[in-house]
Amino acid sequence: MSRHYIGILIATLYIQFSFAQAPTPRSSSEIRLNMERLNVLGSVLYFAAHPDDENTKLISYLASERQVRTSYLSLTRGDGGQNLIGTEQGIELGLIRTQELLQARKIDGGEQYFSSAYDFGFSKTYDETFQFWKKDEVLREAVWLIRKLQPDIIITRFPPDERGGHGHHQASAILAHEAFLAAADPAMFPEQLSDVSVWKAKRLLWNTASFMRMQGENKDQLKIDIGEFNPLLGKSHGEISALSRSQHKSQGFGSASSNGKFFETFEYVAGERAKKDLFDNVDLTWNRVEGGAAVKKEIDILLQGFDDKQPQRSIPQLATIWQSLQGLPDGYWKTRKITEVENLLLACAGIKLEAVTAMPRATRGSSIPFKAEIIARNPNVSAQIVSINGETLNKQLPANAYVTLDRATPNLESTQPYWLERPHSLGKFDVRPEDVGYPMNVDLPAAVIKLRISDVPITCIQPIQYRFVDPVRGEVNDYLEVVPKLSGSAEQPVLLIPKGEERTLDMTFQRHDAALQGSSIEIKGIPAGWEVFPQQFDIRFTEASNTLTQTIRVKNSSAAGEGTLDFFADGKLLEGIREIAYDHIPRQAWFPTVAVKIKPITIEKTVARVGYLMGAGDLVPEALRNLGIQVDILHAEKINAASLAQYDAIIGGVRLLNVNASIEKALPALYAYANNGGVVLMQYNVNSRLQVENFAAKPFTLSRARVTEEDAKVTFTDASDPALNYPNKITKQDFEGWVQERGLYFAENIDAAYRTPLRMADKNEPQHEGSLLICKVGNGKFVYTGLSFFRQLPAGVAGATRLFVNLLAKEN
Structure with missing residues (x-):
């Protein structure tokens, strides 16, 4: 089956993939909510830079309260961030955060899209961001998605200037504005117009926020209460938002739920101003479609006659609506509403589809057996299996009884994520135009199952999955992996x-x-x-x-x-x-x-064995082992003076003081060890949610200061400092070839007992001396560093490795 064909089906159907953009409703309350949505013709695109930038409370409100199609475009997959649950970085972190976003959208009801921009790490300016992202190409993709999704309103999370903080944030707001204008201009990217039409959204708004510097100007801001409780969902949007945002586990964004009134504010950016409501002068009714009034009457009949205990009784009326939709002029809302009706037919019939295999992997070019399992769980439903993968069956589905059919796949192609099929640059993935926007591959191994419910033909694409029972998690369904031989x-x-x-x-x-x-x-x-x-x-x-x-x-x-x-x-x-x-x-x-x-590398080592207290997860221990240093992983709750005495140095992993609840009790033993001649080295921590505020040998404060330019000039405040001379002579050359950044969350308000041998800054910023702090503790020393060794050592940066080994040395 061709990638193009599957792509068309995904664009027009509510398919059963676990990443499907709107999962089939199962409960009667969800069915009712989706029936009400049939009478709402509106669309919103939320626009930002990263996984976690989106306002999940607003997405839930728009999707379920206002019942409009609500999409989130995250320009990147969050590849350049830090990982609080494991050691994955870069591309693999992006894979994790892609799935976390999809899990979030399942909860808040939104749809998820991406551009091909790569998160290359923190950037302080939009200028730098655009140099990496290839601005015109990302703009083209944003325009394509706007023309495809046809949002009535586009909402940005960030402003286009320094108030947005991260350069990626600023860039997302700039791109949103330019794409808002370009999508309506036939002279912009005319090659797209063979597949989509120009689209002029009604307005572009900035969703201001109380955090950082993003309050905006109070004058003329639109304010909306989104704190409603939705009885059909049994939750407020604050509760739904917390569940959704808590899916961002790799970022440690577990959130508490909220209830009661909650106001979101919006600042005008472009288009027609809104005075009272987000959708001022936007027709959300069937009046926007020629012939739509008759369809609305039929939907009203559907809603009046819905029986929550017997949803299958709504199937004949849904079939009538489907037939009426066929007679409308071709267009966006005809296609969209046909899809919604077909989704409701599946739900009212209680249809469940699965395609399962007994093996987790298959090899490229092979064919494997699978079982198609289909059941219509509600009684008195006229449903047929028309075909599976093109093979005609015309088999009636009995009431509440599984029909299991043994089939085999066609020759399988690789399940390599589509954005990783080609080499990528530092700022952008190289993707085919037909793949732009999709969160996952559109051509995963799948069973194409054609059904007929009350004479309505429905095509479903069910991914072939490996199903097993885990003794703790219960039944688990994983994607079939198609791997090399x-x-x-x-x-x-x-x-x-x-x-x-x-x-x-x-x-x-x-x-x-x-x-x-x-x-x-x-x-x-x-x-x-x-x-x-x-x-x-x-x-x-x-x-x-x-x-x-x-x-x-x-x-x-x-x-x-x-x-x-x-x-x-x-x-x-x-x-x-x-x-x-x-x-x-x-x-x-x-x-x-x-x-x-x-x-x-030219390197001398004075340490043979070190203890490592893991924090959020990093690959520094493996890098040190590759140098021939023995690294033992320690547990904070078990360390004592006797257990520490065998080590030349003790190292704290990244964010140790943020994530390890036992570290406060371990600190006295660590400093006693240093006092007796040991070396304690702490890597960076963020300045919020510290397990203990006063963790250092001498006081300092953690800031958000960082140096993001990996080639930023580094100067020595004291070239004779032991850290720069023993056992390896550190020179300016040792700061060449660093990756992504110099460091982050530097120290400020530093006690005079510390030596600060390095000074650095990004362009046009004041010099900062808080990247490396060293002080004597009795006969030993304490080191705190915000330098990003957790990126440099696994990447094999020789100079960073030499400096790190120096920091572990006991000074004479």
């Missing part, structure tokens, strides 16, 4: 090797197709001055094992430069399989090509 993984993604030294690298190969006997492996991309043994070898699998390991020796014979070892299997780039599994989102997999970075 052969995958590989490197023990270490980065090797830092001093000149003249050699390291071993264990490569693991796994076959996922039992028919695969072996493969020829070749390593390419070896730069001058490096030696790799072997460069070519064959792997052969046995019947007893689907995995094997090959040890590779990598030697820095005379290298001054770095490179990347690329692995090829039978002439093609070898792929890995990276799985992401958390209980609150579906399991995901992606398939990066297998590559190992090799970099030269």
Whole structure:
């Protein structure tokens, strides 16, 4: 089945995918709510930059109280943020946050969309943001989505200037304004007009907020109470909002519910001003469609006759409405309302569809068996299975009895997330035009099931899922993964090797197709001055094992430069399989090509064994182990003077003081250890929700100050400071090649007992000395640093690694 065909179906149907834009209502109250929505013809687009930027309370209010189509466009997938639940960063964090947004939309009733912009990390200006994002391309995508969704109102979360804070926030507001105008201009992106029409939204508003500097101007602001309790949902929008926002677990955004009056404020940006209501002078009725008055009368009859105990009695009237809709002129609202009626027919009939397989994975090009399970749970329903995947059946569905049909998939294609199929730049994914906007792949393995309910044909696309029962979670349905026949993984993604030294690298190969006997492996991309043994070898699998390991020796014979070892299997780039599994989102997999970075380093180490107190999650322990340092993971509630004495240094992971409830009780033991000659190093923490405010050896305060330019100039306040000289001489060269940023949440109001050997700042900003603090504690020392070592060390940044090792050294 072609990607284009599936895309058309997704655009026109309320399908059963777990990421479906409006899940089929199940309860009678939800059915009633969706029946009422048939009489509302309105659409809103909420526009911002990241997962978590959206106003979930407003989305819930618009979707369920005002009953308008409500969409959220997050320009990025949140790839550049921090992760409070695991060690994933970058692309993998974006995969997590994509699913968290989809879970949030299931709760608040909104729809989720994305552009191809990549979250490259915190930016202080929209100018810098646009340089990375390729502004015109992201604008084109925003215009496409506006023309496709045809919102009556567009609402931004942020203002277009410094009040928005993050440069991405400012950029989103600028893009929203420009896209608002461009979508109505046929001269802008005319190539889109073969598939969509120009669209002029009624108005563009800024949803002001009380946090940061986003209150706006009180004069002439529109104020609306959205604190209603919705009896059909059994919750207020404050309660729904809390459940929705709490899905952003990787950001630690668990939220408390609220009830009672709550006012949202809006500031005019463009279009026609609203004086009393968001939808002033917007016709939300069937009067906006030629012939719509007759359809409204039929919907009123439907609502008057709805029986919440027997929703199937509404099927004949829904079928009548469906037939009437066919006679309307073609257009956006005809298509939209046909979809809503078909969704209600499925709900009133109590239709449940599943397509399940006994295996979690299949290989590309293979075909696997699956079961299509279909049931009409309400009595006296005339429903037929017309076909499955094109095979005609014309089978009547009995009342409340499963019909199970054994089928096989066509040859399967990769389930690689579509935005990761091609290499991406630092600021933008390279996606096909037909994929723009979708939260997930539109061509996941699926069963196309055609039904007929009361003579209304309905096409449903049901993803094929692996179903199993977890003893704790109960029944779990995960997406079927379509993986390469052969995958590989490197023990270490980065090797830092001093000149003249050699390291071993264990490569693991796994076959996922039992028919695969072996493969020829070749390593390419070896730069001058490096030696790799072997460069070519064959792997052969046995019947007893689907995995094997090959040890590779990598030697820095005379290298001054770095490179990347690329692995090829039978002439093609070898792929890995990276799985992401958390209980609150579906399991995901992606398939990066297998590559190992090799970099030269000159380094001396005075530490052999360190203890590590994990915080929110980072990969620093693995990076230190790659240097030959033993790293033991410690637990704050179990440490004492005796257990700490065996270590050369104790390291606190990122956000340790934000997430570890036991750390306050451990602090006395840590400082006693330092007093007796040990080294305690704390990495960055944010300045809110600290488990203990006065955690440091000497006082300072945490700020939101940061240096986001990874190449920002760094100066030494005291070049003779031991941290810059022992055991490694740190020079300006050690601050070259850093990734994403210098550091974040720097210290301020610093006690005079601290040495602050570094000074840095972004362009046009005052210099800051709070990135690195060091003070003597008895016979030892305490270090606090906001430098982003959690990004630099896993990336193999040699200079950052050398500096970090210095900070662990006991000073003479």
